[in-house]
Amino acid sequence: MKKVGNHTSISRIIMFCLAFSLSFSLSVFAQDAAPADAAAAPADAAGADAGAGDPAKGKELFNTLCAACHKLDAKATGPALRNVAEKHDREWLYSWIKNSSAMIKAGDPVAVKLFNENNQAVMTPFPQLSNQDIDNILAYTSQPAEVPTIAPTTGGSPVAADNGINNVLILGALVLVLVVLIVMLALVNKTLKRVAAANGIEVEKPESSVSLWQAYAKNQFLVLVTAILLLLSASYFLYGYLMQIGVDQGYEPIQPIHFSHKIHAGDNGIDCKYCHSSARVSKHSGIPSLNVCMNCHKNIAEFQGDKDSTYVEYSKEFYTAEIQKLYDAVGWDKSTQTYTGKQKPVKWVRIHNLPDFVYFNHAQHVSVAGVECQTCHGPVETFEIMKQHSSLTMGWCINCHRETDVKIEGNAYYEKIHDELAKKYGVTKLTAANMGGTECGKCHY
């Protein structure tokens, strides 16, 4: 009676394997192509840029020092830096990068204009960089933009789409074959009858089944056994149906923004409590407010995907559009990197919802008992779409209270009580139930 999807469908597994192997092979090609691009790029850069720096070294420096605030092709905290070497004089750039605030204080008109254009954010001075280092960085920023064909994830979605079409095609073909077979059988039957009629053979009519029914109805023992069997099976299914009323196990609603726990908590390994921070300290685990999303997504405006993951279900564009939904809700203009103030609340659909007559406290379980989030919520870090993993019934709660040992070590304050309780129940390990975890009033009041 559980409402759980058909996760182990064989065709899906086969399709997934196919998609996985295909995307893997694509990524292998991508790996081959990348060094070729990289090799071609320095030649271009050297030709275009007389300042002559090493773009490979520049990339390293750029990623460690500049990328916190600058992107190559989009405005971040600071302006986009692609081809910045053509916009300013080389000597001006040297002194700006080494100490920009001194230039602003000295009243350099270009510097002051730039400072005001970028929300008056102060750029960290980098006196440790030599002119050669800066040449390297500028050589990197002067590289032409790569045409984004190397990402393996872009290969993933078309493959998946092909598989979807193939799936439908195969099914359609099978149905067609079946229909043809039935029609053929009917035709053969008809022809045979005609042949029989032509030859004057009378086809025997099948014996009427009514006599069998009558025989059955007369046998009272058989009728009784069938009745009992029917009653038993009916009550079994009725019981099953009644017991799942109010249980939302497997509930998987469509959320206003497609948030993948798999990408955030699984692939990127962000701690659950980073976003659900109030689970540590309060009754509620808390739905993160959008400023928590913006802690990272201020900087991450588009989905990049990964070499080690396969995103076969959704395309890169789909994920990027979902990030845009976040920006619309929180009122963030990514072209000017400012908040517009036009917000609209995201109406998340609540999944885990205990009845009103039960008290449950997250802090008690997460901080005091030290229970892992996954114990109740399941392997959320593998869920592309969030769903209710556990049944959240009372039997389920009580079971865990009976089986879970309490960590009593290093808790000097309660040592005496723990000792007395252990003696009373004659056990060495106390469970939550021993400490009153099954008393009605602990959760219902």
Add this chain to the structure above:
Amino acid sequence: MRAFYRTALLVVAASGLTACFNKKEPNYQYFPNMYEAVPYETYSEVSAFPNGKEGQYPAQGSIPRGFTPYEYPNTNEGYEMAKANLKSPLDSASVDLPQGEQLYTIYCAICHGDKGDGKGTLVKREKFLGVPNYKDRQITEGSVFHVITYGLNSMGSHANQLSQEERWQVTSYVLKLRSEL
């Protein structure tokens, strides 16, 4: 022909029953008025307030119990002032480094790295670039607290995830990491 009708009826009934099992919708509830709260639930929509939300801002000017007003503004000058003048209210006895480490691991290590070397998981996976090594930056306890509270450049504010006291615990752990780099 009657047998045909009977089968058809059974098929319709069976599909009708199974069609109810839709995992996109919540299940039926027995006595829903015992399930649904009479008072407003957290995050719920209510008609009582003009913006229709249960979650409201506290009255202007009110401060929570145990809260110390933070005087330094979220500007470049405020940052410099906090860096120079702000001192931790925690004495050596109340610094709880295990707690600081725990909180640092949850909230900071994902970018700044477990050792504070700027090589967290997000940096290694090239999602977030340019996170500095603590050693490379001139930071004081005042500036660390100020930046956790307000954020700086690409880093956002973590004031709603960490209380003031927790922020000071993290600050002392950050300075410990910096001294070990």
